[in-house]
Amino acid sequence: MLKVGITGGIGSGKSTVCQVFETLGIPVFYADRAAKYLMENDAVLVDGIKLLFGVDTYKAGKIDREKVASIVFAKPDMLEKLNALIHPATVRYGQQWMLKQTSPYVIKEAAIFFESGTYKDMDVMVGVSAPQTLRIWRTIGRDGITQEKVLERIANQMDEEEKMKRCDYVVINDDETALLPQILQLHKELLQKANSVK
Ligand code: ATP
Numbered sequence: 119m120l121k122v123g124i125t126g127g128i129g130s131g132k133s134t135v136c137q138v139f140e141t142l143g144i145p146v147f148y149a150d151r152a153a154k155y156l157m158e159n160d161a162v163l164v165d166g167i168k169l170l171f172g173v174d175t176y177k178a179g180k181i182d183r184e185k186v187a188s189i190v191f192a193k194p195d196m197l198e199k200l201n202a203l204i205h206p207a208t209v210r211y212g213q214q215w216m217l218k219q220t221s222p223y224v225i226k227e228a229a230i231f232f233e234s235g236t237y238k239d240m241d242v243m244v245g246v247s248a249p250q251t252l253r254i255w256r257t258i259g260r261d262g263i264t265q266e267k268v269l270e271r272i273a274n275q276m277d278e279e280e281k282m283k284r285c286d287y288v289v290i291n292d293d294e295t296a297l298l299p300q301i302l303q304l305h306k307e308l309l310q311k312a313n314s315v316k
Contacts, residue, residue, distance in 0.1 A: 120223035120312040121216065121239065125231045126246035127278040128271050129253035129260070131291035135246050136227045138301045145219045149228035152215075153208045157181050160211075166203040170196070209236060222312035232284055233276050242311065244304065245285035247278065248292050 124146075126132045136146045156163050158181055168175060171189060175182050190197035216224055231237040248256075250272070257268045282288050287307075289300050 119216070119219065119221070120241050120308065120315055122223055122225045122242045122244060122308060123231050123237055123240035124225055124227045124244045124246065125229065125237075125281060125285070126248070126291075127250075127253055127275055127281070128229065128268065129255075129257035130246040130248045130278070131256070131297075132227050132229070132246050135289055135291065135297070135301060136225060138298065139225055139305065142301075142305050143221060144223060144225055144305070145221055146225045146227055147212050147215050149208055149212065149226060152211050153204050156207050156211060157204065160207050163203060163207045167200070170199055170203070205234060209239075213239075223308050229275065232281060237284070241315070242287070242308065243285045245282040245288045246291050247282050247288050248290075250278070252293060253278075 124132055124136055133148065136148070140146050157167065158164065158176075158179060164176065167181070167186075171186060175185060186200070190200055212226055216226075226240065228236070231240070231243065237243050253272075254265060254268045257263070257271075258265060287304055289297070289304065291297055
């Protein structure tokens with residue numbers, strides 16, 4: 119089965135693009151959502167987080183995200199430690215999920231692929247690209263956060279241009295170029311690729 123990774127900067131429209139692929143019958147693994155789920159449902163991960171941040175990080179099985187966010191924001195080494203716990207758990211979960219799929223190809227959507235090296239597990243990498251100003255506006259509109267917060271997140275990510283250069287395909291989601299025809303064309307090519315590697 120062909121494994122396709124979809125990546126892009128914050129607010130580029132990765133999830134939006136993936137939702138279209140889902141309507142075409144392609145299963146999508148959303149790494150961020152999986153990580154959030156595992157932080158409360160994977161016993162080993164929960165224990166690791168409790169060890170790192172204290173047992174009071176959880177109340178009735180729910181993680182105190184604000185507490186974790188404030189700690190990792192102040193201490194970058196804690197963020198690294200947290201990621202070192204979450205990342206392998208999410209990768210493992212994604213691998214198990216992929217084994218259960220029966221479609222010609224599957225998609226994994228994640229903001230970090232090149233940063234983590236997990237792009238190596240994918241057969242094809244697709245980038246979703248949008249100008250930075252538009253990405254900022256979209257994220258403010260979606261999450262209701264300040265421009266400063268979005269810029270902080272952008273500063274923590276790999277440069278979008280560099281990311282796109284490393285992808286095999288790039289989908290332009292700039293509110294000017296029609297999105298659907300690009301996705302349909304890409305779907306066609308991915309199906310052909312999937313057939314040729316069978
Ligand atoms: P993140 O990395 O933060 O999860 P993302 O790359 O997955 O972001 P989306 O959540 O898909 O981005 O898009 C960000 C916001 O922009 C959403 O509210 C989405 O509905 C909107 N958006 C994205 N693409 C388009 C588009 N082509 N037309 C209209 N709205 C769009």
